Amino acid sequence: MELKRVVVTGMGALTPVGNTVDEYWNGLINGVSGAVPVTLFDAAKFKTRFACEVKDFDPTRYLDKKDSRKIDRFAQFALVVSDEALADAGLNADNINPDRVGVVWGSGIGGLITFQNEVMEFAKGDGTPRFSPFFIPKMILDIAAGHISMRHNLRGPNFAVVSACASSTNAIIEAANLIKLGKADIIVSGGSEAVISEAGLGGFNAMKAMSERNDDPATASRPYDKDRDGFVMGEAGGALILESLDHALARGARIICEIAGGGATADAHHITAPHPEGLGARNVMLAALEDAGMQPSDIDYINTHGTSTPLGDVAEVKAILDVFGEHAYNLNISATKSMTGHCLGAAGVIEAIAAIKAVVHDMVPPTINHFTDDPELDPRLNFTFNQSQQRTVRAALSNTFGFGGHNACVIVKKFQG
Template sequence: MERVVITGMGVISPLGNDVQSFWSKLIRGESGITRIDTFDTDGHKAKIAGLVRDFDAEARFGRKEARRMDRFCQFALAAAEQAFADAALDPEKVDRERMGVYVGSGIGGIQTLLEQEALLQERGPGRVSPTLVPMMIANMAAAMISIRFGAHGPTMAPVTACSIGNTAIGEAFRLIRAGGSDVVLAGGTEAAITDISLASFGNATAISTRNDEPAKASRPFDLERDGFVMAEGAGIVVLESLTHALKRNARIYAEVIGYGASSDAYHMVATHPEGIGAYLAMKAALREAGIEPQEVDLISAHATSTEIGDKTETAAIKRLFGEAAYNIPVTANKSMIGHMLGAAGGVEAIALVKSLGEGVIPPTINLENPDPACDLDYVPNRARRADLSIGISNSFGFGGHNAVIALKNFAE
């Protein structure tokens, strides 16, 4: 079977719209959470989010092209272009029949749908855009990336809620490993910070209402947390077979060595109270990677800043790693970037790649009063240098979907 490596990365996020900006702010412990100023939040319980700033789609794609893509699709294409360029792939030399795209979104083009529904009600059916459906369907990000690069290989858009990024990377890893493709652009994207989604999450009492202190609102593992913070963006990586990467003398960031997926089989939105799905996905990823729990140097936690989620993930880690769990640093990127929903896994995978490569663990900020039930080493408030070789990244989603990837510093 083929070994699979990461050779390119691209990010659009609340901390910056390229990998270096994102990473430098992440390790400085900066928060990307701010007051929402893109629509009127009067009447909303939560008024904060992790918004992507300074993103000019028309400047990137041209006015005509930008207007034919929903924001989630614009984010995905921008991140994919970064990743493709970072990988230094020559489109004229890649076998496009063996280049695929695995990029998903949890919600798709919700902003386009809302805008067109308003037009329908105000001005009638004749004013609804004929491009509404192709702009809102969740597979369009993968499709537009495929069109952009002429990728004729397998192209799909997994929809596993907030575990999409890891699902996409994991399934692409298996495709390449089995010899089905040479190159796959994989990850997730989301642009769901809208009036209606904010209202729904607010009424579900799922999101933080620490509106006066946005930067302190996302606080995984802290006793005073009061919910997650919505965020948006995209994270895309270029995966290649090692054979393909070496043949073209590519720079290799890391190797994907394992992937595990599971279902809680429990509830529409609630995490299994014993964290059984999280445990099974981590266990499967380690088994496929052929490594023992004590070989893991870093865990990038899903850690959304909800009481049940933080507690069950901690319990799952302890169940799998035993006493070794107390010796493994656990970091929570969402403390700084918020919960990017379908984009979370892709962006957090990139953060893990950077950690392994640079030997720096981003902090879990706002961890000031630890929950007694969450008693692991969460790298509180300040980044840490460490010798790192292997890391896992956890992503879990509504419906009980769980996806975990295992990464390793590359060595021939």
């Protein structure tokens, strides 16, 4: 069976540094930090009191006010970015076969805010069960994919993927595979996450996973810096329109780039810590290269997982050196989480969008907030510190790793007919 080629024909983004794809990209290449003191709730008593929030988001700009109350923030994000992506691709009810268009969506946690608020309200009462009839439909992970399909009458494959912080990368890979196999012509894929709440912030604080640099939030996310002290929580949504090349050409679509391949592995090591030698990260990059039929020397840029944690950054760099060898010193490497924070299940798709824009514009976004070199990291590597860099980017690789040892990697490349 001849596998179909998969291309990207539309994108949508809602991030801490921009509420559209163009705004997001401008924020990245200009090194803008999205970290601010928390405004979504009173964080005064928390160890960490800042996060990378989406700014100026009003769901009623995009959704009916009554309907917006029935949809958790993470699913609201999903609807906004899928609308943008479908419009960007020039798709609407008049030019698609709804039975051949699907949705594959990722989220690491889903409707945590809804879950928290419903349980807190119950705990305040006398034990009488009074829950919203929308409690469960707002909370469940798959509801974002369901809402997208209902909003646009998309009747193809429809499901959710959950693999912690690798969720939306896994969703992109699964969507691409469906198209390769001819199971759909178009898939709306990506992910969304919105867990900046008492439960979200408190839970990650209890794990001692997050930065506590409350005096200077904008510089708190410091991937590869000697003084990094943990990740900064973010929230976001991102969507890609994946389409078979044949279908895109037949309708005269603008082709943004090609999905070259993807890989998925497990560390099988620890519930939260990465394999110390980066074994799972090494294997997932090799799997993606094999799937793409590419050599390490074909890659020009890596958007790393790069969360700003002491162990994770070192392990990923070890894996890159193992996979790429001497070519590693020809690569640009950057961690856009230095600007967006760690958007958990949505991290993969917004970082894939950053990689795609790097390929399209031959521009690598920076790793901001670098102040002190880490002696554990090879100084010959180009981490694209503090300023974006212009260079030819033929192909880019994007890494995401999640709690539980889940690893996912996607490779995007310039489209050539």
